[in-house]
Amino acid sequence: MQQVLNDRLQSINLYLIGMMGAGKSTVGRMLARELGYGFVDTDNVLEKAAGKTINQLFAEEGEAAFRQLESEVLAQVCAHKQLVIATGGGIVLRRDNWSYLHHGIIIWLDVAVEILYNRLAEDTTRPLLQDTDPQGKLRSLLEQRQALYNQADLRITITQEETSEQTITRIIEAIPSILKQPH
Numbered sequence: 001m002q003q004v005l006n007d008r009l010q011s012i013n014l015y016l017i018g019m020m021g022a023g024k025s026t027v028g029r030m031l032a033r034e035l036g037y038g039f040v041d042t043d044n045v046l047e048k049a050a051g052k053t054i055n056q057l058f059a060e061e062g063e064a065a066f067r068q069l070e071s072e073v074l075a076q077v078c079a080h081k082q083l084v085i086a087t088g089g090g091i092v093l094r095r096d097n098w099s100y101l102h103h104g105i106i107i108w109l110d111v112a113v114e115i116l117y118n119r120l121a122e123d124t125t126r127p128l129l130q131d132t133d134p135q136g137k138l139r140s141l142l143e144q145r146q147a148l149y150n151q152a153d154l155r156i157t158i159t160q161e162e163t164s165e166q167t168i169t170r171i172i173e174a175i176p177s178i179l180k181q182p183h
Contacts, residue, residue, distance in 0.1 A: 014105050
């Protein structure tokens with residue numbers, strides 16, 4: 001089954017999009033292992049390239065500079081094949097990024113704001129959540145990005161009870177529905 005899917009994927013990259021806290025890195029790493037793909041987290045690559053944390057980048061250079069660097073990282077990463085790529089939550093905001101994302105399969109991990117908030121409540125490393133009302137901030141970010149996330153090839157809605165393993169299984173089962181039929 002896995003080999004058949006890999007043959008049909010033809011080394012195409014899988015891009016995970018969605019809000020911070022959606023589980024893109026965790027699910028991405030496991031999905032890559034399952035498919036025998038490499039795994040890249042654009043936030044990690046970006047931090048290594050900048051020599052700074054995302055928090056420092058936001059604080060010192062602002063969101064626009066961060067988004068520019070994020071686009072440059074995506075451009076470099078998408079030149080490779082057979083990768084599962086976990087992207088930053090706001091990567092969908094720049095039109096240029098879509099031209100890179102469309103080289104692969106775009107999978108939106110759709111997680112309710114309440115679940116995101118519970119997952120991120122203790123996380124102080126998220127610059128966009130340094131807000132008096134982090135849950136309200138999450139809701140407004142999701143509202144801003146929802147129409148963009150909706151452009152994904154696959155939308156995987158994740159519930160509170162679902163394990164990462166169950167999410168992986170659902171993604172793997174859903175991928176063939178969007179692949180071209182073999183001739």
